[in-house]
Amino acid sequence: MRNLLKHIQASIFRVGWPKDERAATKAMVSSITLHVHPPKVRPAALKFRASWALGIISLVLAGALTATGVYLMFYYYPHPDVAWRSMKDLAFVVPFGVVTRNLHRWGAHAMVAIVTLHMLRVFLAGGYKPPREANWVAGVALWVLTLALSFTGYLLPWDQLAYWAVTVGANMAGAIPWLGKPLRILLLGDLTVGEAALLRFYVLHCVLLPLLLFGFVGFHLFRVRKDGGLVVAEHDPATLNAKPGFRIPSWPHLVYREFLVGLVTTAVLLLLSLIANAPLEPLADPARTPNPAKAPWYFLGIQELAHWSAFWGGVFVPAVTVLGLAALPYFDRHMDGVGRYFPKERRVASTLFLLLMTFFAVVTVIGTLFRGPAWALMRWPS
Amino acid sequence: MTPREDRWLHAVFAAASVAIVVLVGVAVAREWHRPLTVEQRLVLALGVVDRCVTCHDESQHPGKALEQHPVERFGCTPCHGGQGLATTAQAAHRASPDWERPLFSKSERDAACGACHLGAAAPVPSLVAGRRALTERGCAGCHTIPGIAPPNHAPELDGLRDKVTPAWVRAWLTDPEKLDPRHRMPTFALTRPEIEALVAYLWTLTGAPLTPLPAEPTGDADRGKTALARLRCATCHAFEGRGGDFAPDLGLAGVKLDPLWLWNYLTNTHRLRPHTRMPGFQLAQEDASDIVAYAAEQWVPDTGVLPWQAFAGDVKPELAQQGQLLFAEQGCGGCHLVAGKRAPPSAPALDRLGDRRASDLSSTQKGRTLADVPTWVAQKVLEPRAFDMPGAQRSKMPSFPHVAAEEALALGIALATQHAVLPPELWIRHHDVPPFQPPPGEVGQLISRFRCVSCHRFHGQGGDVSRIPLDNAGARLQQAWLERFLHTPVTVRMDQPERMPVLGMTPREAKLLAAWIETTFGDDRVAPAPMLLPEDVTAGKALFVQNKCGECHVADGGGTMKGPTLDGASLRLQPSYVVALLRDPTVVPENRHPSQRFPDAAARAMAAYVLSLPGGSPWPDALP
Numbered sequence A: 001m002r003n004l005l006k007h008i009q010a011s012i013f014r015v016g017w018p019k020d021e022r023a024a025t026k027a028m029v030s031s032i033t034l035h036v037h038p039p040k041v042r043p044a045a046l047k048f049r050a051s052w053a054l055g056i057i058s059l060v061l062a063g064a065l066t067a068t069g070v071y072l073m074f075y076y077y078p079h080p081d082v083a084w085r086s087m088k089d090l091a092f093v094v095p096f097g098v099v100t101r102n103l104h105r106w107g108a109h110a111m112v113a114i115v116t117l118h119m120l121r122v123f124l125a126g127g128y129k130p131p132r133e134a135n136w137v138a139g140v141a142l143w144v145l146t147l148a149l150s151f152t153g154y155l156l157p158w159d160q161l162a163y164w165a166v167t168v169g170a171n172m173a174g175a176i177p178w179l180g181k182p183l184r185i186l187l188l189g190d191l192t193v194g195e196a197a198l199l200r201f202y203v204l205h206c207v208l209l210p211l212l213l214f215g216f217v218g219f220h221l222f223r224v225r226k227d228g229g230l231v232v233a234e235h236d237p238a239t240l241n242a243k244p245g246f247r248i249p250s251w252p253h254l255v256y257r258e259f260l261v262g263l264v265t266t267a268v269l270l271l272l273s274l275i276a277n278a279p280l281e282p283l284a285d286p287a288r289t290p291n292p293a294k295a296p297w298y299f300l301g302i303q304e305l306a307h308w309s310a311f312w313g314g315v316f317v318p319a320v321t322v323l324g325l326a327a328l329p330y331f332d333r334h335m336d337g338v339g340r341y342f343p344k345e346r347r348v349a350s351t352l353f354l355l356l357m358t359f360f361a362v363v364t365v366i367g368t369l370f371r372g373p374a375w376a377l378m379r380w381p382s
Numbered sequence B: 001m002t003p004r005e006d007r008w009l010h011a012v013f014a015a016a017s018v019a020i021v022v023l024v025g026v027a028v029a030r031e032w033h034r035p036l037t038v039e040q041r042l043v044l045a046l047g048v049v050d051r052c053v054t055c056h057d058e059s060q061h062p063g064k065a066l067e068q069h070p071v072e073r074f075g076c077t078p079c080h081g082g083q084g085l086a087t088t089a090q091a092a093h094r095a096s097p098d099w100e101r102p103l104f105s106k107s108e109r110d111a112a113c114g115a116c117h118l119g120a121a122a123p124v125p126s127l128v129a130g131r132r133a134l135t136e137r138g139c140a141g142c143h144t145i146p147g148i149a150p151p152n153h154a155p156e157l158d159g160l161r162d163k164v165t166p167a168w169v170r171a172w173l174t175d176p177e178k179l180d181p182r183h184r185m186p187t188f189a190l191t192r193p194e195i196e197a198l199v200a201y202l203w204t205l206t207g208a209p210l211t212p213l214p215a216e217p218t219g220d221a222d223r224g225k226t227a228l229a230r231l232r233c234a235t236c237h238a239f240e241g242r243g244g245d246f247a248p249d250l251g252l253a254g255v256k257l258d259p260l261w262l263w264n265y266l267t268n269t270h271r272l273r274p275h276t277r278m279p280g281f282q283l284a285q286e287d288a289s290d291i292v293a294y295a296a297e298q299w300v301p302d303t304g305v306l307p308w309q310a311f312a313g314d315v316k317p318e319l320a321q322q323g324q325l326l327f328a329e330q331g332c333g334g335c336h337l338v339a340g341k342r343a344p345p346s347a348p349a350l351d352r353l354g355d356r357r358a359s360d361l362s363s364t365q366k367g368r369t370l371a372d373v374p375t376w377v378a379q380k381v382l383e384p385r386a387f388d389m390p391g392a393q394r395s396k397m398p399s400f401p402h403v404a405a406e407e408a409l410a411l412g413i414a415l416a417t418q419h420a421v422l423p424p425e426l427w428i429r430h431h432d433v434p435p436f437q438p439p440p441g442e443v444g445q446l447i448s449r450f451r452c453v454s455c456h457r458f459h460g461q462g463g464d465v466s467r468i469p470l471d472n473a474g475a476r477l478q479q480a481w482l483e484r485f486l487h488t489p490v491t492v493r494m495d496q497p498e499r500m501p502v503l504g505m506t507p508r509e510a511k512l513l514a515a516w517i518e519t520t521f522g523d524d525r526v527a528p529a530p531m532l533l534p535e536d537v538t539a540g541k542a543l544f545v546q547n548k549c550g551e552c553h554v555a556d557g558g559g560t561m562k563g564p565t566l567d568g569a570s571l572r573l574q575p576s577y578v579v580a581l582l583r584d585p586t587v588v589p590e591n592r593h594p595s596q597r598f599p600d601a602a603a604r605a606m607a608a609y610v611l612s613l614p615g616g617s618p619w620p621d622a623l624p
Helices: A002-012 A021-030 A054-073 A083-092 A097-124 A133-155 A160-174 A180-188 A195-226 A250-275 A297-308 A312-330 A344-369 B003-032 B089-093 B106-116 B125-136 B166-174 B192-202 B221-231 B250-256 B259-267 B285-298 B317-329 B373-382 B405-415 B442-449 B479-487 B507-520 B534-546 B575-583 B600-612
Strands: B041-043 B048-050
Touching: A021 A250, A054 A097, A054 A195, A054 A250, A083 A097, A097 A133, A097 A250, A097 A344, A097 B003, A133 A160, A133 A195, A133 A297, A133 A312, A160 A180, A160 A195, A160 A297, A180 A195, A250 B003, A297 A312, A297 A344, B106 B125, B106 B373, B106 B405, B125 B405, B166 B192, B192 B317, B221 B285, B250 B285, B259 B285, B373 B405, B442 B507, B479 B507, B534 B600, B575 B600
Parallel strands: none
Antiparallel strands: B041 B048
16 A cells, blocks of 8 residues: 555656755656756745845735636626626635635736736846747736736626726727727726626636646747846855856755745735725726726826826726837847846946836826826825 | 755644634634524515524514415515624624615605505504605606606696786796795795796687676675685685685786686686686686685785896797797696696606615715615605705706605605516405596586585595595485585585585586485495484483483584584485494594494484474575
């Protein structure tokens, strides 16, 4: 019996618990889950400030969202007659329904924020420069996918918040010249947000966008490894006394740290989900427009800009930002200061990018907290 | 990696692991409070899922409401409000950001009944009162309210200038209270220039031309007073401080009315006011002249009432135009017909007030928020000005000084029944009382001309000046007596101040109407002619005395007059009706009779006695 168990274990784990550096390397290479990592990493890449763990947090959140999302799918009906009632069932009769929905909701918001910060971090470290250009573009795609997933998920509770946020979002998309109206109809399946839109958003949210996301995540992780791991300066102060090219085994140093990031992320998300409940408003009512009707918070910067000019603020600026981000590595190619934050050589680029992000942050805060009825400025958040 | 770094990492591991274990424990502990099994009642037609029965035992429901509204079919929340999906008391009973309908208040529950129980006679007292008030107060004059007809009791304004003086209209629009404390028009708080413009507009409206007075005005004031008494005008109108309040107080008619108009009105009422509720008396010219003379002599103008100078000279067209705009804006034409036409609704439709949530209800100037629709409506009616925000335009809603708090709440209840989406057809119950339709032909014309339904009710419809509905009048009354009564009314019920007016019917008209009433207003509960035996009279008298009938009725010259006099009853009442009444008092109109039911033999004996009582006809002769 004991032999049989050992046999089964050995059939799965080719290499036992690694006892030395050689075994550790072998373990990393022989496992499908671990093989995405390099067998050895540079010590500088393990420093918290090298990545602030933002990529791993995003990945953990994506995993948590998938798990909770599947659970929610068991109880959710994507039809206006019953969608909102599904939220009520989650709140009142489904075991762990409240906490699961909270995890999903706060996880989604956190993911939007963390993925954005991840992008900021990579930019500041110059992580988009050769040979990482394609992976940066994949990262931009993942950022857009994250926003799209969050936006499509926003509609599903079918409450006033969802209905009007998506109505506003769809109207902003409709402001795109030429493409706007067909795109809006393609997205909503109708002229207004209704049962067709709910079904489309549901399918996008649960099938199409996750598939795309996981495809890009696979590509992204693969390329992280193939492009040489985290971008860190060759002469990092932490490894000054080590010779260039010095590596330490990923097992246990990298894997353990990743595990800890996952643990902490889970704990924080769980804590958040037990403290605060996901918002729910009354059943969607096309006849009762809230004043003001607001998009989800991460689009409120754009809504604020669109308030100034529907085309320039609502279409031009966001489009140029996304396209500019994707095109960035093909224009900014010099390699000075890569791997360090705020190097002298990249002062202009860092400042410009930070200014852009600050600008978006400021308009988002204004749109979220300081806009009242009729989009009038308010002294203090209502 | 340094040992210090390792220790740090292990600390993070320990802290995060403990945190996760504790947090999962909290999540599990929270699940513990959930009821293990959830009971629910589904109403598929409404998409209602009511989990109230998880905690509440429906067999303990007080009253008999569930007999006709089983929970399996109707659920709980359609009548009680609250959040049926919830399984915690807090969420089920209270309002929350996602659920704006907490458990219904008493008035909201009544309104919930009214969502299905349509019509004026719905089996809920507050609904009956509310719907009646909606009609009586003329709410539908300005607002569109499904199921409520616009008011028909406001005077038409064509030819108003022939009827009253401009000074009267000015005084009336300034402070109607002062002129007639029982008036029904709401108060519009008009400014002096606005009133001036309205008067100018009203003076452009011409009515039917007046017939000139007879060449020699021969009216006599004393004869006029006698005529008013003889015609029993006081049943509806008060004069010299006494009389009914069904129609305008005549105390100020001398100030208000133009003598020529009054004379025309009395001689041919419906020519000037085709929609009035006053019967077409068609008074003889002498009577009319006498009453006009009496008015002029007795009703001295009270100059204190009329603060401004009389209207003189021509109407300025631009002022009249301004007045016309104001007339439309204030919605006057919703109640007062002009050129026979009613103005379209001038105020918001009240067809879905029941859908309003607490957050949709405007708060008062002082920031008072109203919890539910009935209370909000009540407050709007009682204190409409309290909702006018400083700086914003004043709402057009007039004030209703005579509406008491209870009536205002009933109005709110009746309005809170209005929803955009009606309940399923199967649930709807119509409690409408079909409007009285006079039959075609001469009888119908007579009923219309004498405005019978202004005072009498028939199947619950009509005025309530007379306490005696016409429903089974044919089964009750002898035809010969009835036709005599219609021609020359006498007093049957001494205890009631309302008297049938002298309508001035010709013998032929009285006979025609009496025959129609006899054949139309029957009663299945009144069996055809029973045999009344003279030998039962003695036993009947004994029963009559024993049951103290004399405490209300006059019999044999003795007794009191709380009920109708029974002397000479054989001329008035049908024997079969008297027997039926004693066996089952519910056949008495308005059910004022004591509820005792006598066995058949006793009823026959007492009927034999009552119909044997002496007493001649109040009229000297039969109709020709």
